[in-house]
Amino acid sequence: MTSQTITAAASGTWKLGDLTVNRVGFGAMRLPQYGEAFAPDAVPRGRDQAIGVLRRAAELGVNHIDTAAFYFSPLRSANELINQALAPYPDDLVIATKVGPGRDPSGQWLPHATPEQLRGQVEENLRQLGRDHLDVVNLRIVGTDSIAERFGALAELREAGLIRHLGLSNVRPHHLAEAQAIAPVVCVQNMYGIGASSEQKEFLDLCGEQRIAFVPFYAIAGAGRTAGATTADSPEVHTIARAHGVSAAQIRLAWTLHQGSHVLAIPGTGDLDHLVQNVAAGSLRLSEEELLALDPLHHETA
Ligand SMILES: NC(=O)c1ccc[n+]([C@@H]2O[C@H](COP(=O)([O-])OP(=O)(O)OC[C@H]3O[C@@H](n4cnc5c(N)ncnc54)[C@H](OP(=O)(O)O)[C@@H]3O)[C@@H](O)[C@H]2O)c1
Numbered sequence: 001m002t003s004q005t006i007t008a009a010a011s012g013t014w015k016l017g018d019l020t021v022n023r024v025g026f027g028a029m030r031l032p033q034y035g036e037a038f039a040p041d042a043v044p045r046g047r048d049q050a051i052g053v054l055r056r057a058a059e060l061g062v063n064h065i066d067t068a069a070f071y072f073s074p075l076r077s078a079n080e081l082i083n084q085a086l087a088p089y090p091d092d093l094v095i096a097t098k099v100g101p102g103r104d105p106s107g108q109w110l111p112h113a114t115p116e117q118l119r120g121q122v123e124e125n126l127r128q129l130g131r132d133h134l135d136v137v138n139l140r141i142v143g144t145d146s147i148a149e150r151f152g153a154l155a156e157l158r159e160a161g162l163i164r165h166l167g168l169s170n171v172r173p174h175h176l177a178e179a180q181a182i183a184p185v186v187c188v189q190n191m192y193g194i195g196a197s198s199e200q201k202e203f204l205d206l207c208g209e210q211r212i213a214f215v216p217f218y219a220i221a222g223a224g225r226t227a228g229a230t231t232a233d234s235p236e237v238h239t240i241a242r243a244h245g246v247s248a249a250q251i252r253l254a255w256t257l258h259q260g261s262h263v264l265a266i267p268g269t270g271d272l273d274h275l276v277q278n279v280a281a282g283s284l285r286l287s288e289e290e291l292l293a294l295d296p297l298h299h300e301t302a
Helices: 047-059 078-086 115-129 148-159 173-180 198-209 222-227 235-244 248-257 272-281 288-300
Strands: 013-016 019-022 064-066 094-099 134-140 163-169 187-189
Touching: 047 078, 047 272, 078 115, 094 115, 094 187, 115 134, 115 148, 134 148, 134 187, 148 163, 148 173, 163 173, 173 198, 235 248, 235 288, 248 272, 248 288
Parallel strands: 064 094, 094 134, 134 163, 163 187
Antiparallel strands: 013 019
């Protein structure tokens, strides 16, 4: 596979509301620092390196970038890097951000935003990204509590024109139903990848039935989570990777894209070679046999 020439268009497209995106996008969480995200002693990534990755992503046809105002390290913020690298933004670029969690200026986590505080978080993203509206805003939650008041607050900001489309993150099916009674939901962004549980797969399928995008995070990092990718992939993943002449990370990513045409990838990287590989993973076609070989892995860590 000549990954150098493969663009994000090879992954196909999906519509987030009225906004068409290539299915392979980019996650900005890895840009502000080397190594573990949110680590108190994080080493800021070089500005030129981060900007170079973003510009190369755009050249490769990536037109869906996931970010958050709380993605920052000492000296670098993902939103500010996106602004510097890509503004004036191309018409087809969709920037999705998320609100709910927050960090104070020194990086300490704050309690999740109240409904009243969400407007400030939306405005913070607008300022940092230099936009007058946000394409997609995900309400990122923890726990099982009702999201009606918080989602209602975002629905009002959507009505006011500050937000084009709404999504949810780290949610369960009952949250989706609750939100949909308030305003349309265009995407669900949850942790997902090889080894996900059958409940997670059922939720992914439910989203597909309703034409809602399912956007996995940690598709490559898996159990490494904020610490990043590990080399602990199963022999099956490595065998299939070798057969295609690609890396295990590319197989992990391709596997998510095979779970449904509504699945969008947002791999995070600060490495130009990894970026090219991740975009190329969108053109990988796994056979039924290969999917079957990976499927038991789908349930073993459920
Ligand atoms: N909604 C939420 O709660 C939530 C939570 C977490 C993340 N997110 C979003 O989801 C995005 C994806 O998550 P993520 O960035 O943590 O995870 P990921 O894409 O699953 O994995 C990123 C990790 O894998 C490495 N990596 C990336 N491409 C690789 C490749 N081709 N080969 C080998 N290693 C590779 C990266 O290191 P290198 O930099 O060295 O490539 C990094 O350590 C984030 O960027 C963020 O936008 C959302």
